[in-house]
Structures are given as C-alpha cells and as structure tokens.
Amino acid sequence: MTTEELEQLLAQQPIALLHRLARGRVQRHFRAGKRRLIEVLLRHSAENRAGFESDLMTLIGEKHARPAPPPPQAPAIRKQKSSAPQRRTTHRPVEPESHEPAITLSSWLEGLGIPPSKAFVPDAWQEEAIAKLREGDVVVSVPTGSGKTYVAVEAARRAIAENRTVIYTSPLKALSNTKYTEFSKIFGAEQVGILTGDRRDNGQAPLLIMTTEILRNLLYDAGGGEIDVRLDTLGLVILDESQYIADPERGVVWEETIIFCPSQARMLLLSASIGNPHDIAEWITSIRPTPCHLVRHSTRTVPLRAGYLHPNGKLTPLFRTVGIPHGHPSYLHPEAKRLFLQYEDETLPSHSRR
Amino acid sequence: MPPSIHPVDLILALRDKHLTPAIVFLTSRRACDEAMQAFDHSRILLPPPRQQAIADVLDKVIAQYPSIAEHPLIPTVQRIGVAAHHAGHLPSWKIAVEELMRHGCLDAVFATTTLAAGVDFPARTVIITQSSIRKSRDFMDLTIGEVQQIAGRAGRRGKDLVGFAIVTPSPYIDLNVLTKGFTGHPEAINSQFLISYPMVLNLLKAHPLDQIQPILAKSFAQFQLNQRAEVLERKLDDLRDQMEPFGPRVCTDWITEWQTFDQVRRQKSHRAPVRKHEPPEVAARFHFLTPGRVVGFGRSRGVVLRQYRSKGQKSPMITALRLGGGITESPASTVTEVSDRVLDCVDAPVYPWCTPESVEELLHHLEELPGRLPELPILIPKDDEPIPDAIVQTLGDFACPTCPSRSACQRDYPLAAKLRQEQHRHVKSIQALRTSLWHRFQEKIDVLQQFGYLTPTAHLTEDGEWARLIRIDHSLLITELLRADAFSGADPAMLAAVMSSIAHDDDRPGAFPRVSSGLASLLGQVRKLAASLSPHEDPPLLRADIAAVTERWIGDPGLTWIGLCKSTTMAEGDIYRLLARTLEFLSQLHTLKATHPGLTDTASRAIAALRRGVLEELP
Known part of the structure; x- marks a missing residue:
C-alpha cells in the first residue's frame, strides 16, 4: 500500500475507528480532529508500517463483521483467528459463565432503603484495631466508607485521656479542614488544633491536624535539633489515606514520616483497600521497636451492587448475581451485555450519522 | 441515540428508582458545568419543603463563608437539588456542597473522577461514566483500586441498606476495565522514593554521612528492593546447583579458557573489532535486555525476543515484540525503560526467535501487565573501564588440544557459558537492587557539593544551613x-508573583492580565537561571501570565475577588489554589528570618497583602 492509498483509506474510515487505531500510538488523540489525526497516524506509521496496516485491516474487518455475528458452524475460521495475535479490544478472557439464571431488576433493587436506626455498635475489626494499638503500631486496610474515622476518633480519645499528644495527618488541605470541623464537634473546639504552612490555630491542643508534609517538616526540625511541637509527649500519629505512600511525587513524604516518627509514639495507618498491606505492616515491624499489627477486612459494611444504565434510560443489573461476583469479571448480566454491545455498535461505526 | 445519557433524564431515572442521592463522576470540569447548565430550563423542581431545607443549610454555610453568597449555581441547586463539585470551585463552595450532601438535601452531585479521593462524602448511588482518567496530561485506564475507591462512595453507613454503583456509557468507555475493577483485587502498591535536595540537606544536618546508608535502608523502597533481591538470590542458588557439574576441571576456570581457545581457534581475533563509543547507560542496559525482559519504548511497551549486535557497526540491537503484535528490530538505545519483569519465552533459533505459541502467550501477558511496573535499577559505571591491550594468543598457548577433558569441555561449554552468564547478570542485579538508593543519594550529594551547600566531607556549609529550610x-x-540576590529590589508583589510562577505546574491556557515590565525582566532572569539548573532539577513552567494574576492581587489592595476573577479566564478554584500555594512558598521563605532579614520582611508583607477576602476564610 502506498502512502497515498493509506491516507485515502484512513480518510474513508469513521473518526471513532481512527481513535481506536490511535489508542496507544498517539498521545492525546482525543484532542485531534480527523485531518490532524490522519496526519499524525501517517507520521507514526512510518515506524512500523506493516503492523499499522494490519491493525487497520483488523479494525476495518471488525467493523464489517460485527453487525452480522459469525454463524456457529465456523470452527475453522475461529481457529485461524485465535492463532494470530489479536487486538486488545477484541480480547476477552474466556471463562465459563455461571449457569444460574440471571437475576431480575426488581430483585436487584430489592432491599433498597433506610435501615432502622439503632445504637452504633462498632465492628469487630474496629475493636481489634483499637485494642491492638495498645500493643504496637497498627495498619488498617479496609474498603472506602467502612468507618476508618471511628477507629481514628476512638484511638485519639484514649491517647488524650492518657495526656498524650495526638497528630492526625491527611494528604489534602481540604480533607484537613473537613476533619478539623468534624473533630472539633466531637472533642470540643479547645481540644483540637490545626497547623498549615503559614498558620497555626490552637497549636497547643492535644489533638493536632495537619498535612503529612507539615508533620515531616516538624520531624526534620526535631532531627536538626530544633524542637518545635512537643514531640516528647507525642503518643499517637494517625496517617489517614496512607495508600498515598505510592503517590509518584508525594509518596516519599509518607515514608520519611514513618521512618523518623519518634519511637515512643504509636502509629496508626489508615488506608483504602490495597493489594499488599502485609508488606507495609512487615516493613513497619522491621524498622520500629514494637511489632506492627495488620487489620484487614474486605467486605463492605454496606453491600454494593453494580448496575448498567443505558443512555435511553433503561436500567439493568450489570452482573448476573445480586452482589458483585468477586473474581468473575465475565459474569455479566445478559441484558447489560446486549445493551452495551448495541451501544458500541451505534457509537463506533456510526452508520446513523453518515 | 445520544452518545451518553442526558443529565435531566439521568436524574429522572434515579428519582424514579429511589436511587438518590447520587454522585455522578464525569470526565472533566466542563462536563460537570454543562450538566448543571442542562437544568437551567428544566421543570423537574423539588417540592417546596425540600427547597426550603436547602436554603436553610446554604444560609448557615454562607454565614460562615460569605464568598459564596452570590454563587451562580445557587438557584439551580435550590430548585432542582443538584450541584457540581470540582477543582474549579472555591473550597468554601465545596464545603457547602458537602454540607448539603451530609444533610441529605441533594439528589445528585456532578464531580470529576480526578478528585475521587478528595470527595469525602458518601451517597446511596455512584454513577460511573468512564473507564479512564486524566493523569499528567494523558488518559490512563482506571486501576482496580481506583474503581473501588470510586464505587466505595456508594452506600452510606447507617443510612442505606445497600449501595449502588451504576455504569452509564459514554464514548471510549471500556466496560472490561470497570467489570475487572469491581470484581478484582486491588493492586499492590509500590514505593516511590524520590530523593530531593532538601531531604539530603536535612538528613546530613541531623546525621553524619556514614549513618545515612542505614537510614535509607529503613525505607519502604529498600524493603521492596530487598524483596526483589531475595527472589533473585533464590534463583542464584538454583543456578549454583545447576552449575555443580561444571566445576573446576583440568584448569580451574575452564569455561573462560575454552572460550578464548574457541575464539582463537576460529581466528576471530584477526579482524579488529569495531569499537564504537557507546553511552555507558546503553552498555549497562544492554546486558539486561535478555529474551523475555519487558521493556518500555517511550509510551509503548514490548518484550525482548533476542539481543544481538548489528553486523556492520556492531551496535547493540534487540528484536522486540511490541504491544499490538508488531515485531521490530530496534537499537538498544531506543529502550527507555527496563522493567523488573521477565516473561517466560521459549527460544527458537530462527525468526521470530521464539515459538509461535509463545509469541501469542507473550502478547497476552504483555496486555495483562499493570500500567506501571517497577523499574530495574541498573548501576551505570562511572568511567569506562580501560580496555586491556589485546594479547595476541595463538593456538600454541593453549593446552586444550591435548587436554584429557577436551571432549567434556567441548560438550558442556554452551550450557555452562549460558548458566555462568545468567549468574553474572543476577549478581549484578542484586548488587544494583541493594545499593541503588544509596547511589541516588550520592548523586544528589555531588550536586550539592558542586553548588557549595555541602563541604567535601558532606557537612552543611553556611548556605546549606539555611537552604535546608526550603522544603518545597x-x-x-x-x-x-x-544566593544570586535576585529579590533584593523586589517589592512584595514581585516576590509573590515569581513564587507563584514557580509553584504553578498546570499548562492550561487562557486569558490573563498583563504583566508589568519589572516583573517580566525579573522572570527573564529566573528563566535563565532555571535553564542553567535544568541538568540537576526540572525547571518549572514559570508562566508570566500566571505571575501577573498574583501580582495584581497583591499590588492592588482594593481589588475584590470578583474583580480578580473577571481579569482572567482561570477558574475560581484554580486561582484560589494558585494563591494558596504561593502563600505556602512565601511562608517557607519566612523561615529564613535569621539569614535573610530583608527578604523575610518582604515575604511577610506579601503574605499580609495576599491573605484577604476569600483567602482568609479557611485556615
């Protein structure tokens, strides 16, 4: 194929196909118009022309093949196809589908509502985290919205009762402000202080809220000989959202804070669900005087259900089961699958728009 | 059919199924604002008592933060019970929206996914409209952890029996990413240990140089590097077992002996090898580009199928299987990233250098790999080792032809050489893993010594003593x-303006006020200095238009917040963040009271001028 031919062929394709072709090849291709996109694609194709052309052909083939699904008695073709490297978009994990009948919308929506109000009873993992904090450091890794704040509040309450200072850090200033208001309501305004880069409100309070960077700087100053906040009476350091330790730019601040945290203070790390919380616990155990206990808990307090809402307003469950089928991403609800394929058909090759 | 559901229809559908309150995560701020505009003429009003409840909560928040009293979204919020919440808004507005959500007054909030972590309020339902997220100017698929973080906002403890996460498609959505995100285990996290100049100075202030290495060894980064080193050590043990039968024979190092003998025998040394200068990093890397190694080429990724030297120039080359199925021959210098991952690959003697089944398998594995892979730390030798003068050897120098173990050597050589090579590679990798942090730290020490912040014995100089207080x-x-005394004649407005242009790292274009000529020439100098420092520190954007915004705010005390917002197309929230960041930078300068009294004075005047109106509402 000459370059002119290729250019013509590209020009004939719908823009959506060009975008799919540009995926992984061209940066920020969403921004480009059709002419510009073709230009960039052509320039890019010079690098690996054969691969580019074959991808284009696969995509064009897909476009024509999709409206008419292949007849079931075509094993020969399928075999051939599977031996050739396929494009990412067509690659779906082959997994046996559940044979139980898919649930209906009404049973999916069932149970929706407000629970009867009852006295708050802490979960077992919350109790465990607070109890273990007496013996050493604690890492908590639980799903978002499980009630990490309760652990933080209870732990802070106990430390304050023992006349120890508590430092609570969050990654964002906005979150610090929210917690400041929240904790002021719980503990009383005179018990809570907030430190920012240029301001300190009630800096002598037993519970201090700051961003992790500010705490790191305090620890630097303590290391350099200038004692700032009463680090010797520090009893507990709570690092909220500590999955930020993996943040490409700021993660190092969390590491430094944990490395330089005074040894008499307990550490409480609160984190969203992450894949390797035991690594963090093991690491902290290896560098701090007391062993670090991991509290892990993966079921959500309020169960979650996933749904699919079609642009025409039709709602269906996303999965065949009522809850989330953990470990089985292909257990899609047949209705959701059908509607989504229909959506892709209508938005990708765009027959209607031509 | 529309490419995605209309916001009004969305709210109607949610109300109909009792799925409110909901958080709707959209791709961009603009999408949120447009969604709000869609309600301008809609008639899906709330019943009057609920409108009144919203007004009551808003009144309370406005009493505390007067800056949002005139917010243009308030009428829509009150009538329909929907709001937008994104980084373009003032923090006080976001507090108002959060407060409304907490009281259960709203039906829906439109928010951007970028700030999913900053959205600290739950709802009954979460609507997901996309499978990718904008990260540093590029779209990336959501990770499993991120999908679960977003979905985690669904279901309020004590207020809901179940929470709902509902996907509604928009163009370019990939349902696979989301279903995997819902059903999968969150990814393991990896340490990102950036060693910065202030860190080096502060550590050396508190600890002597010989205690630094043990401190670095306490980091999570080193913990994870050690884990990887242990895996390699186990492999090394295996190799040692495999090498057992190839121990000393007639000569102790028979492998090397046979190798040179073999070369001489084939008269390879007759042709003088072409010695091209290779950059040391390419040479060091080439060693690790073995079959199965996952490597990055700029933005794309591939697996090495074989490594070789080109016929004529003998330049280091690799054959790689790229993401998407292409097989390319590329110079080793095009590899930008050598990952820690080695995939299994069955060698074959001809193109494509491995069996067709394994090509397919590799491709499959390659697609399944997570977006970010730990990089293999590779030690780059400082100076090229001198090449020993070739000793011309002749066959007569070798005992091999008459040696009793000749046949055994000849038979075992290929396997033994391969095993030994692998052994060497592992040893090098382990060494790199154990010492890479320390090497990176030493690089920073070198730079700081060169600039005179550290003495040759790595103690802080006079300049180092105050420089360590700048921790931004x-x-x-x-x-x-x-040190160049660049701010000696600058007024508070100029100082703050330069600081804000250093602090600002967003390249969003727009219209801005004009910059004064004094500031422009000062910025010119700053740019020149930043360019000269670029080998040691990435230069900031140093946008003059951004500096002008700060200059106006400080230079004109009579300027109101609204007036400032009108002078630029920048979003309110962005201006706020810019000024707040500037404040942070200025207060860092403020710590230099002892050594730079004039500068601290200017900085405190700038802080006083900056902190007014909206900037004073929050701590």
Whole structure:
C-alpha cells in the first residue's frame, strides 16, 4: 500500500475507528480532529508500517463483521483467528459463565432503603484495631466508607485521656479542614488544633491536624535539633489515606514520616483497600521497636451492587448475581451485555450519522 | 441515540428508582458545568419543603463563608437539588456542597473522577461514566483500586441498606476495565522514593554521612528492593546447583579458557573489532535486555525476543515484540525503560526467535501487565573501564588440544557459558537492587557539593544551613535565586508573583492580565537561571501570565475577588489554589528570618497583602 492509498483509506474510515487505531500510538488523540489525526497516524506509521496496516485491516474487518455475528458452524475460521495475535479490544478472557439464571431488576433493587436506626455498635475489626494499638503500631486496610474515622476518633480519645499528644495527618488541605470541623464537634473546639504552612490555630491542643508534609517538616526540625511541637509527649500519629505512600511525587513524604516518627509514639495507618498491606505492616515491624499489627477486612459494611444504565434510560443489573461476583469479571448480566454491545455498535461505526 | 445519557433524564431515572442521592463522576470540569447548565430550563423542581431545607443549610454555610453568597449555581441547586463539585470551585463552595450532601438535601452531585479521593462524602448511588482518567496530561485506564475507591462512595453507613454503583456509557468507555475493577483485587502498591535536595540537606544536618546508608535502608523502597533481591538470590542458588557439574576441571576456570581457545581457534581475533563509543547507560542496559525482559519504548511497551549486535557497526540491537503484535528490530538505545519483569519465552533459533505459541502467550501477558511496573535499577559505571591491550594468543598457548577433558569441555561449554552468564547478570542485579538508593543519594550529594551547600566531607556549609529550610518543589532554583540576590529590589508583589510562577505546574491556557515590565525582566532572569539548573532539577513552567494574576492581587489592595476573577479566564478554584500555594512558598521563605532579614520582611508583607477576602476564610 502506498502512502497515498493509506491516507485515502484512513480518510474513508469513521473518526471513532481512527481513535481506536490511535489508542496507544498517539498521545492525546482525543484532542485531534480527523485531518490532524490522519496526519499524525501517517507520521507514526512510518515506524512500523506493516503492523499499522494490519491493525487497520483488523479494525476495518471488525467493523464489517460485527453487525452480522459469525454463524456457529465456523470452527475453522475461529481457529485461524485465535492463532494470530489479536487486538486488545477484541480480547476477552474466556471463562465459563455461571449457569444460574440471571437475576431480575426488581430483585436487584430489592432491599433498597433506610435501615432502622439503632445504637452504633462498632465492628469487630474496629475493636481489634483499637485494642491492638495498645500493643504496637497498627495498619488498617479496609474498603472506602467502612468507618476508618471511628477507629481514628476512638484511638485519639484514649491517647488524650492518657495526656498524650495526638497528630492526625491527611494528604489534602481540604480533607484537613473537613476533619478539623468534624473533630472539633466531637472533642470540643479547645481540644483540637490545626497547623498549615503559614498558620497555626490552637497549636497547643492535644489533638493536632495537619498535612503529612507539615508533620515531616516538624520531624526534620526535631532531627536538626530544633524542637518545635512537643514531640516528647507525642503518643499517637494517625496517617489517614496512607495508600498515598505510592503517590509518584508525594509518596516519599509518607515514608520519611514513618521512618523518623519518634519511637515512643504509636502509629496508626489508615488506608483504602490495597493489594499488599502485609508488606507495609512487615516493613513497619522491621524498622520500629514494637511489632506492627495488620487489620484487614474486605467486605463492605454496606453491600454494593453494580448496575448498567443505558443512555435511553433503561436500567439493568450489570452482573448476573445480586452482589458483585468477586473474581468473575465475565459474569455479566445478559441484558447489560446486549445493551452495551448495541451501544458500541451505534457509537463506533456510526452508520446513523453518515 | 445520544452518545451518553442526558443529565435531566439521568436524574429522572434515579428519582424514579429511589436511587438518590447520587454522585455522578464525569470526565472533566466542563462536563460537570454543562450538566448543571442542562437544568437551567428544566421543570423537574423539588417540592417546596425540600427547597426550603436547602436554603436553610446554604444560609448557615454562607454565614460562615460569605464568598459564596452570590454563587451562580445557587438557584439551580435550590430548585432542582443538584450541584457540581470540582477543582474549579472555591473550597468554601465545596464545603457547602458537602454540607448539603451530609444533610441529605441533594439528589445528585456532578464531580470529576480526578478528585475521587478528595470527595469525602458518601451517597446511596455512584454513577460511573468512564473507564479512564486524566493523569499528567494523558488518559490512563482506571486501576482496580481506583474503581473501588470510586464505587466505595456508594452506600452510606447507617443510612442505606445497600449501595449502588451504576455504569452509564459514554464514548471510549471500556466496560472490561470497570467489570475487572469491581470484581478484582486491588493492586499492590509500590514505593516511590524520590530523593530531593532538601531531604539530603536535612538528613546530613541531623546525621553524619556514614549513618545515612542505614537510614535509607529503613525505607519502604529498600524493603521492596530487598524483596526483589531475595527472589533473585533464590534463583542464584538454583543456578549454583545447576552449575555443580561444571566445576573446576583440568584448569580451574575452564569455561573462560575454552572460550578464548574457541575464539582463537576460529581466528576471530584477526579482524579488529569495531569499537564504537557507546553511552555507558546503553552498555549497562544492554546486558539486561535478555529474551523475555519487558521493556518500555517511550509510551509503548514490548518484550525482548533476542539481543544481538548489528553486523556492520556492531551496535547493540534487540528484536522486540511490541504491544499490538508488531515485531521490530530496534537499537538498544531506543529502550527507555527496563522493567523488573521477565516473561517466560521459549527460544527458537530462527525468526521470530521464539515459538509461535509463545509469541501469542507473550502478547497476552504483555496486555495483562499493570500500567506501571517497577523499574530495574541498573548501576551505570562511572568511567569506562580501560580496555586491556589485546594479547595476541595463538593456538600454541593453549593446552586444550591435548587436554584429557577436551571432549567434556567441548560438550558442556554452551550450557555452562549460558548458566555462568545468567549468574553474572543476577549478581549484578542484586548488587544494583541493594545499593541503588544509596547511589541516588550520592548523586544528589555531588550536586550539592558542586553548588557549595555541602563541604567535601558532606557537612552543611553556611548556605546549606539555611537552604535546608526550603522544603518545597524546585528548592534548588529558589535557593540559587536567593544566593544570586535576585529579590533584593523586589517589592512584595514581585516576590509573590515569581513564587507563584514557580509553584504553578498546570499548562492550561487562557486569558490573563498583563504583566508589568519589572516583573517580566525579573522572570527573564529566573528563566535563565532555571535553564542553567535544568541538568540537576526540572525547571518549572514559570508562566508570566500566571505571575501577573498574583501580582495584581497583591499590588492592588482594593481589588475584590470578583474583580480578580473577571481579569482572567482561570477558574475560581484554580486561582484560589494558585494563591494558596504561593502563600505556602512565601511562608517557607519566612523561615529564613535569621539569614535573610530583608527578604523575610518582604515575604511577610506579601503574605499580609495576599491573605484577604476569600483567602482568609479557611485556615
């Protein structure tokens, strides 16, 4: 194929196909118009022309093949196809589908509502985290919205009762402000202080809220000989959202804070669900005087259900089961699958728009 | 059919199924604003008592933060019970929306996914409209952890029996990413240990140089590097077992002996090898580009199928299987990233250098790999080792032809050489894993010594003593500016303006006020200095238009917040963040009271002028 031919062929394709072709090849291709996109694609194709052309052909083939699904008695073709490297978009994990009948919308929506109000009873993992904090450091890794704040509040309450200072850090200033208001309501305004880069409100309070960077700087100053906040009476350091330790730019601040945290203070790390919380616990155990206990808990307090809402307003469950089928991403609800394929058909090759 | 559901229809559908309150995560701020506009003429009003409840909550928040009293979204919020919440808004507005959500007054909030972590309020339902997220100017698929973080906002403890996460498609959505995100285990996290100049100075202030290495060894980064080193050590043990039968024979190092003998025998040495200068990093890397190694080429990724030297120039080359199925021959210098991952690959003697089944398998594995892979730390030798003068050897120098173990050597050589090579590679990798942090730290020490912040014995100099107090991004640029006395004649507005142009890292275009000529020439100098420091520190954007916004705010005390917002197309929230960041930078300068009294004075005047109106509402 000459370059002119290729250019013509590209020009004939719908823009959506060009975008799919540009995926992984061209940066920020969403921004480009059709002419510009073709230009960039052509320039890019010079690098690996054969691969580019074959991808284009696969995509064009897909476009024509999709409206008419292949007849079931075509094993020969399928075999051939599977031996050739396929494009990412067509690659779906082959997994046996559940044979139980898919649930209906009404049973999916069932149970929706407000629970009867009852006295708050802490979960077992919350109790465990607070109890273990007496013996050493604690890492908590639980799903978002499980009630990490309760652990933080209870732990802070106990430390304050023992006349120890508590430092609570969050990654964002906005979150610090929210917690400041929240904790002021719980503990009383005179018990809570907030430190920012240029301001300190009630800096002598037993519970201090700051961003992790500010705490790191305090620890630097303590290391350099200038004692700032009463680090010797520090009893507990709570690092909220500590999955930020993996943040490409700021993660190092969390590491430094944990490395330089005074040894008499307990550490409480609160984190969203992450894949390797035991690594963090093991690491902290290896560098701090007391062993670090991991509290892990993966079921959500309020169960979650996933749904699919079609642009025409039709709602269906996303999965065949009522809850989330953990470990089985292909257990899609047949209705959701059908509607989504229909959506892709209508938005990708765009027959209607031509 | 529309490419995605209309916001009004969305709210109607949610109300109909009792799925409110909901958080709707959209791709961009603009999408949120447009969604709000869609309600301008809609008639899906709330019943009057609920409208009144919203007004009551808003009144309370406005009493505390008067800046949002005139917010243009308030009428829509009150009538329909929907709101937008994104980084373009003032923090006080976001507090108002959060407060409304907490009281259960709203039906829906439109928010951007970028700030999913900053959205600290739950709802009954979460609507997901996309499978990718904008990260540093590029779209990336959501990770499993991120999908679960977003979905985690669904279901309020004590207020809901179940929570709902509902996907509604928009163009370019990939349902696979989301279903995997819902059903999968969150990814393991990896340490990102950036060694910065302030960190080096502060550590050396508190500890002597010989205690630094043990401190670095306490990091999570080193913990994870050690884990990887242990895996390699186990492999090394295996190799040692496999090498058992190839121990000393007639000569102790028979493998090397046979190798040179074999070369001489084939008269390879007759042709003088072409010695091209290779950059040391390419040479060091080439060693690790073995079959199965996952490597990055700029933005794309591939697996090495074989490594070789080109016929004529003998330049290091690799054959790689790229993401998407292409097989390319590329110079080793095009590899930008050598990952820690080695995939299994069955060698074959001809193109494509491995069996067709394994090509397919590799491709499959390659697609399944997570977006970010730990990089293999590779030690780059400082100076090229001198090449020993070739000793011309002749066959007569070898005992091999008459040696009793000749046949055994000849038979075992290929396997033994391969095993030994692998052994060497592992040893090198382990060494790199154990010492890479320390090497990176030493690189920073070298730079700081070169600039005179550290003495040759790695103690802090006079300049180092105050420079360690500057603990922000671009600290080297700022301290160098102070040493060059760049701000000696600057007024508070100019100082703050320069600081804000250093602090700002967004390249969003727009219209801005004009910059004064004094500031423009000062910025010119800063730019020049930043360019000269670029080998040691990435230069900031140093946008003059951004600096002009700060200059106006400080230079004109009579300017109101609304007036400032009108002078630029920047979003309110962005201006707020810019000024707040500037405040942070200025207060860092404020810590230099002892050594730079004039500068601290200017900085405190700038802080006083900056902190007014909206900037004073929150701590």
